[in-house]
Each structure stands twice: as structure tokens, then as C-alpha cells.
Amino acid sequence: MALYSAFCFNSIVVSNPRIRKNHCFNLNKKRGSKLSIRSPSNRFCKFQGKALSDENGSADVDDSDLVVCFGELLIDFVPTTSGLSLADAEAFKKAPGGAPANVAVGISRLGGSSAFMGKVGEDEFGYMLSDMLKENNVNNTGLRFDTVARTALAFVTLRTDGEREFMFYRNPSADMLLQENELDYDLIKKAKIFHYGSISLITEPCKSAHIAATKAAKDAGVLLSYDPNLRLPLWPSAESAREGILSIWETADVIKVSAEEISFLTQGEDPYDDAVVHKLFHPNLKMLVVTEGPDGCRYYCQDFSGRVKGLKVKVVDTTGAGDAFVAGILSLLAKDLSLLQDEGRLREALRFANACGALTVMERGAIPALPTNEIVMKELHKIVL
Numbered sequence: 001m002a003l004y005s006a007f008c009f010n011s012i013v014v015s016n017p018r019i020r021k022n023h024c025f026n027l028n029k030k031r032g033s034k035l036s037i038r039s040p041s042n043r044f045c046k047f048q049g050k051a052l053s054d055e056n057g058s059a060d061v062d063d064s065d066l067v068v069c070f071g072e073l074l075i076d077f078v079p080t081t082s083g084l085s086l087a088d089a090e091a092f093k094k095a096p097g098g099a100p101a102n103v104a105v106g107i108s109r110l111g112g113s114s115a116f117m118g119k120v121g122e123d124e125f126g127y128m129l130s131d132m133l134k135e136n137n138v139n140n141t142g143l144r145f146d147t148v149a150r151t152a153l154a155f156v157t158l159r160t161d162g163e164r165e166f167m168f169y170r171n172p173s174a175d176m177l178l179q180e181n182e183l184d185y186d187l188i189k190k191a192k193i194f195h196y197g198s199i200s201l202i203t204e205p206c207k208s209a210h211i212a213a214t215k216a217a218k219d220a221g222v223l224l225s226y227d228p229n230l231r232l233p234l235w236p237s238a239e240s241a242r243e244g245i246l247s248i249w250e251t252a253d254v255i256k257v258s259a260e261e262i263s264f265l266t267q268g269e270d271p272y273d274d275a276v277v278h279k280l281f282h283p284n285l286k287m288l289v290v291t292e293g294p295d296g297c298r299y300y301c302q303d304f305s306g307r308v309k310g311l312k313v314k315v316v317d318t319t320g321a322g323d324a325f326v327a328g329i330l331s332l333l334a335k336d337l338s339l340l341q342d343e344g345r346l347r348e349a350l351r352f353a354n355a356c357g358a359l360t361v362m363e364r365g366a367i368p369a370l371p372t373n374e375i376v377m378k379e380l381h382k383i384v385l
Contacts, residue, residue: 065334067107067225068142068191070117070213071100071200072175073133074152075125078317078364086157086167095319095365096132097154098175099197099229102320102366105136106327106356110373112334115187117142117213119178119206121151126174132367142184146174156319168234172203179205180212188216192334193254195225195326198245202234214251223286223337226252227326230261242267250282254333254340256289256326274305286340289350291325293318296354304343308350311358311379320366321357327370328353355379 076097079089096105100116107114116138120126122145129151133140152173157165170176178200188194194217200210217224228245235241242265249255262271262280269276271290281288281300288300296310332349333339339346355376363369 064113064192066113066115066139066191067104067193067195067330067334068115068117068188068217068222069100069104069107070194070196070210072098072152072197073101073116073118073120073129073143074098074154074170074173074175075129076319076365077153077155078319079157080364082316083159084157086155089157092155093364095368096129097320097366098152099199099227099323100195101129101133102323102370103195103227103327103330104133104138105367106324106370107331107334108137109370110327110331110356110376112327112331113139115139115142115191117184117187118200119144119146119174119182121145121149121174122147123150125151125153136367139187142187144178144182146177149174149177152176166231166233168231170234175200176203176206178209180209183209183213183216185216188213188222189220191217191220191222192337193223193225193330195227195330197227197229198241198248199229199231199234201244201248211248214248218251223254223333224252225254225256225326225330227256227322228261228265229322230258230264232264238264249280250284253284253286254289254330255280255285255287256291256322256329258291258322262290274300287346289329291322291357293321294358297325297350299346299350301340301343301346303341306343306347308347308354310354313358313362315361317364317369318361319364320369321361323366324360324370325353325357328356328376352376352380 074097076095077092078095080091080093081089100118104114104116116133120129120143126145130140130143133143149172152175153169155167194214196210196214200206214224230241232238232241235244245265259271262277263269266276266279277288277290277300286301290298294310294312296308298307299305329349332352339349356371359371359375359379360369
């Protein structure tokens with residue numbers, strides 16, 4: 001609790017953070033001014049969490065290729081100097097993050113249509129993240145605000161090779177407290193693809209909300225995309241992480257994993273052995289992608305499989321590289337799901353996704369580094385030439 005309390009700025013922390021008021025709040029307040037409380041009878045007060053009004057969200061989107069991303073939205077604090085421990089780092093760069101949110105912004109940057117569903121704290125970081133989604137043309141009408149728990153924070157240690165380790169402040173954080181009755185089911189049903197990770201499965205009530213959201217998407221015929229995005233320190237144990245990640249494995253239509261996650265899920269088996277990977281390919285899966293950083297990726301579909309080479313770049317920070325890859329492939333799948341049956345076109349799409357991931361590692365932070373479609377195409381054009 002001490003770590004959590006340290007970041008509860010100018011607020012009273014109650015003993016039971018799951019007790020919340022049934023109010024909606026005016027998002028047009030000026031920073032630092034008193035928050036205006038409106039009656040629950042207001043037309044935007046459909047949930048216990050705070051909902052965004054049409055004028056503040058990005059509700060008018062092209063639903064034909066909409067990707068809805070569900071899960072955590074947080075602040076990453078990235079050291080300005082690589083190769084130092086958190087204790088030795090002299091300064092940090094504040095950057096918005098959270099894997100599903102990264103994917104949502106990545107898709108929008110690439111010219112696609114995306115929305116985010118999740119929960120942040122009713123605090124300055126939460127407002128900042130909400131504004132960030134709007135500024136990046138991400139539909140944020142599915143975002144909720146918790147009146148007690150704070151927005152999640154993560155401090156990131158960067159090694160000299162750009163790889164990182166995380167220290168999380170979430171005991172609990174607002175994203176963990178999203179409830180089923182706060183879900184925007186209409187938004188889910190409008191999606192062409194519903195994307196999620198595994199962090200939202202760790203604790204209740206968010207776990208139940210996650211399961212309800214994926215069921216609603218599945219029932220509506222929406223393609224389900226799953227990136228486990230393993231963060232072992234957040235789980236009670238390695239075994240609970242393995243069980244939790246695999247508990248929803250067979251509901252997904254598209255799964256993206258890293259080679260390290262393959263090894264973890266198979267309890268140490270060789271992630272580069274096709275026979276090992278095939279153990280994770282369930283009968284209804286349309287595509288399993290294994291990312292390998294600068295070496296590119298492997299793809300496994302029902303009728304074909306192969307490898308697509310990656311791009312060699314100077315690595316500054318690997319945070320968000322996998323999310324940029326996912327944004328790249330989902331932005332193209334949302335426009336044309338038939339890519340999953342055409343190996344030639346799918347390989348081109350994965351080549352595009354590899355470039356998205358590579359360009360992201362060249363800058364610090366996840367969302368600040370996500371590339372636009374023009375930048376990716378320019379990089380691919382240079383390689384062709």
C-alpha cells in the first residue's frame with residue numbers, strides 16, 4: 001500500500017477502493033478547478049465509471065474497419081539515460097503507455113480506425129491520457145474514470161541494448177477496477193476486430209469485465225486478437241500467469257506472441273521449434289504470429305506457414321515494439337480479413353508490421369515513438385531501392 005499511497009496526490013485514500021460513487025463528472029473542467037458533479041440522470045451517466053460525452057470523444061468513426069482495444073492505459077516513466085538502475089537514473093521521460101492503448105494509437109497513426117476501452121484514475125494523469133487518445137484520433141468513448149484509485153504508473157529500466165524491465169505502481173490502479181456494467185457493448189459490437197492482452201485477467205473485477213467483453217465480441221462475429229504481453233511481476237506466480245494466459249487461448253482468432261512467451265507457456269521448450277509452436281495452435285485459430293525482434297517474425301496459419309525478415313535498426317528503447325507490430329498487422333487486417341487466406345499478401349502485411357516495430361525502437365517511450373503510415377512506407381521504399 002505504501003507505493004500506492006505515495007502517488008495519491010492531494011486526495012484521500014479510503015480503505016476500500018472498490019467503493020465508488022455513482023456520479024458522472026464534467027470533463028470540460030479547467031485543470032485545478034473544482035470538479036462539477038452532475039446527476040446520474042444525465043444522458044451520459046450510464047455507468048458507475050465516468051463516461052465521455054459525444055463532444056469530447058471520437059464517436060464518429062468509420063465503423064467498417066474499427067479495431068477496439070481493451071485493457072490498460074498508464075504512464076511509463078522512461079530514464080533519459082540507458083544502462084542505469086532506477087535508483088541511479090537521474091531523470092525520467094514521462095510517456096503514455098499500456099499495450100492495448102499503444103495498439104489503438106498505433107492503428108490510428110497508420111491511418112486506421114481505432115477505439116480504446118479501459119479505465120484510468122480521476123486524476124491529472126488520467127485526464128492527460130484521455131486527451132492523448134483524442135489528440136491521436138482514437139475513439140475514447142469507452143474510457144472510464146475511477147473516483148478513488150489512481151492511474152497506473154510504470155518505471156522502466158533501460159539496458160544499454162534497449163531492452164527493459166518494469167516496476168509497476170498499481171495497488172490497485174484504476175485499470176484493475178473496470179466492471180462489467182461499465183462496458184460499452186454497442187462499441188464492441190461495432191468493431192471488426194477486438195484486441196486485448198492478459199494483464200486485465202489478473203484481478204477482479206477487471207477479469208470478469210474482460211471475459212464479458214470478449215464474449216460479446218465473439219457473439220457479434222468480431223475477430224478476436226490476443227497479445228498475452230507477459231508481465232510476470234504483476235501475477236501472483238509464474239504458474240498463475242501461465243494458467244491465466246492460456247485460460248482464454250482457444251477463444252482467440254489471431255494471436256501474437258514473442259519467442260520468450262512461447263518458451264514460458266510451454267515450460268521451457270524450444271520456441272524456435274515448429275513442433276513446439278504447433279502445440280499452441282488450436283483448431284479455430286486463423287493465425288499465430290511469433291515475433292523475434294530484429295529477426296522478424298514467423299507466421300502459422302491453417303494452410304501455410306513461414307518467416308518474414310525484420311529490419312536492422314539502431315535500438316534506443318524496445319518499449320512498444322511488439323505493440324507497434326500488432327498495430328501494423330491489425331490495421332491491414334481490419335481493411336481486408338481475406339489476407340489470412342492469401343499467403344503472398346499476408347507476407348507483405350507482416351513485412352509492414354515488422355517495419356512498424358523496428359521504427360518504434362529508435363525512440364524512447366512507446367506511444368511517442370509509434371510511426372505514421374507515411375514513415376513506414378518511406379522506410380520500406382528505401383529497402384526496396
